[in-house]
Amino acid sequence: MPYRSFDQNCSIARSLEVVGERWTILILRDISIGFHRFEEIQRNLGIATNVLADRLATLVEHGVVRKVPTDRPDRFEYRFTRKGATLSPVIAALMHWGDTWESPNGAPRVIVHTACGHETHPVSTCAHCGEVLEPNEIKTAPGPGATAEEIALGVRP
Amino acid sequence: MPYRSFDQNCSIARSLEVVGERWTILILRDISIGFHRFEEIQRNLGIATNVLADRLATLVEHGVVRKVPTDRPDRFEYRFTRKGATLSPVIAALMHWGDTWESPNGAPRVIVHTACGHETHPVSTCAHCGEVLEPNEIKTAPGPGATAEEIALGVRP
Numbered sequence: 253m254p255y256r257s258f259d260q261n262c263s264i265a266r267s268l269e270v271v272g273e274r275w276t277i278l279i280l281r282d283i284s285i286g287f288h289r290f291e292e293i294q295r296n297l298g299i300a301t302n303v304l305a306d307r308l309a310t311l312v313e314h315g316v317v318r319k320v321p322t323d324r325p326d327r328f329e330y331r332f333t334r335k336g337a338t339l340s341p342v343i344a345a346l347m348h349w350g351d352t353w354e355s356p357n358g359a360p361r362v363i364v365h366t367a368c369g370h371e372t373h374p375v376s377t378c379a380h381c382g383e384v385l386e387p388n389e390i391k392t393a394p395g396p397g398a399t400a401e402e403i404a405l406g407v408r409p
Numbered sequence: 410m411p412y413r414s415f416d417q418n419c420s421i422a423r424s425l426e427v428v429g430e431r432w433t434i435l436i437l438r439d440i441s442i443g444f445h446r447f448e449e450i451q452r453n454l455g456i457a458t459n460v461l462a463d464r465l466a467t468l469v470e471h472g473v474v475r476k477v478p479t480d481r482p483d484r485f486e487y488r489f490t491r492k493g494a495t496l497s498p499v500i501a502a503l504m505h506w507g508d509t510w511e512s513p514n515g516a517p518r519v520i521v522h523t524a525c526g527h528e529t530h531p532v533s534t535c536a537h538c539g540e541v542l543e544p545n546e547i548k549t550a551p552g553p554g555a556t557a558e559e560i561a562l563g564v565r566p
Contacts, residue, residue, distance in 0.1 A: 259455075261517045263507030264438050264500060270511065272431065285549055294504050296514060298416075303491035330441075332544075335510050340544035341502040341533035343421060350420025354427065354494050357555030360418045367546040368538035376498035377534050381525035387489075389524040392442055395508075396515030 261399055270314045270338065275299055276307050280336070281343060283317065288329035311336070344374040418556055427471045431458055433464050437493070438500060440474060445486035468493070501531040530555065 258265035258272075271277060275297065282293045294304050307332060311317045316336040320330045344363060351359040351373070365372045376385045393401045415422035415429075424449050428434060430453065439450045450503045465487060468474045473493040476485045501520060508516040508530070522529045551560045 258435060260435075261456060262435075262438070263512050263517060264504045265435060265507075266511035267503040267507035268434060274429065274431075277424060277425060277429065278415065278417075278419075278540050281419070281505060283442065285464045309551040310484065321495035337544040338509065339506060340542070340547065341531070342499065342506060344542065344547070345498040346424045347421045347558050349496060350422075350424035352495065353553050354423035355420050360420060360552055360554045360556075360559065361549045363542075363547050364550055365535045365537060365540075365546060366532045366548055367543070368535060368539060370535075370537040370545075371550075372542070374498070374533040374539045374542055375539075376531040378525060378527075378529045379532050380522060380527040380529045382521075383524060383533075385497070385501065385520075385522060385529070385531055386524070387494040389522060390497065390501070390520050390529075391523055392518045393521055393528075395517055395519035397512050398432060399517075 259275075261397070261402065267342075270310065271318060272344070273307060273310065275303060276311070277343065277346065279304065279311070280306055280316075280339060283330055283332060284340070288320075288331060289327070291331070293330070303381065341374060341376075345376065348373045418559065420555070424499075427467065427473060428499070430464060430467070432460060434500065434503065435466070436464055436468070437460065437473075437496060440487055440493075441497070441500065445477075445483065445488060447487070450487070480495060498531060498533075500532065505530045 258268055279293060282296055287293045287296055289309070290304065294301055297304070297356065310312055312319060315333055316339070317330045318333050320331045321328050323395065347361070347363070360372045363373060364370070377383060378385050415425060428540065429500070435454055436450060439453055444450045444453055449460065451458055454461070466476065469476060472490055473496070474487045475490050477488045478485050504518070504520070519528045520530060521527070534540060535542050
């Protein structure tokens with residue numbers, strides 16, 4: 253890799269270490285829509301096999317996907333772990349943003365919420381009060397994992 | 410760039426064309442927590458100035474951030490447009506995933522919902538019924554922007 257890793261005490265940076273490499277999110281998208289074998293994903297994305305092998309190895313190493321045996325001993329499938337499944341809000345949010353701002357001919361795909369049966373899109377809400385988390389109504393502050401220096405700096409304006 | 414662009418009829422791929430390059434999400438994070446000048450962002454991230462200039466140019470070109478004049482004619486600030494502000498759910502979801510799975514010493518930063526006054530994290534909910542969008546209760550289907558071929562393929566298992 254031409255760049256050094258993100259060396260920050262930051263959960264966004266740590267997430268990007270796992271899923272921030274080029275192609276990785278699209279590989280996860282493919283697994284989520286039903287492509288589970290290396291050849292299927294490779295064909296659908298049209299990426300180099302060494303790049304796909306590298307990205308899948310990173311995802312397996314970090315416990316995001318696991319290799320599952322099939323009936324054929326020489327063949328296995330990539331399936332989400334629970335950790336991988338919980339990336340769903342990230343992928344759905346990226347999709348909704350692209351639908352809203354970058355797809356002038358309409359959404360290429362829509363999300364269906366099988367629990368209620370309707371087409372939908374994700375709405376990011378507050379775990380405490382349940383209201384929509386409007387971008388201008390959130391701020392951040394040092395958390396339990398902050399360094400002493402970060403606590404001293406506190407919240408920037 | 411060593412890789413070709415994502416050439417897909419997919420809103421996730423289109424979002425990644427704008428915000429999927431290495432460092433871009435961390436630049437957006439810095440703007441969101443109050444770093445608005447080139448030098449501030451560069452110093453905080455410790456990245457090469459040419460990389461930062463390239464990423465900011467892409468964000469300005471796509472209308473995600475805008476350059477705002479300041480009192481000093483030789484100095485301006487980078488601020489979110491509405492399009493940029495609506496990336497908040499993506500960034501918050503990445504942060505929450507990293508807090509959950511990649512930060513064993515606790516969250517380095519916490520989100521405060523200023524509307525209700527409590528520490529919180531984002532919950533991805535259904536725009537139709539308001540319930541939590543559980544990963545195993547969503548599927549995707551061709552949308553209005555699907556190609557004829559994609560409509561013919563329909564939903565994969």
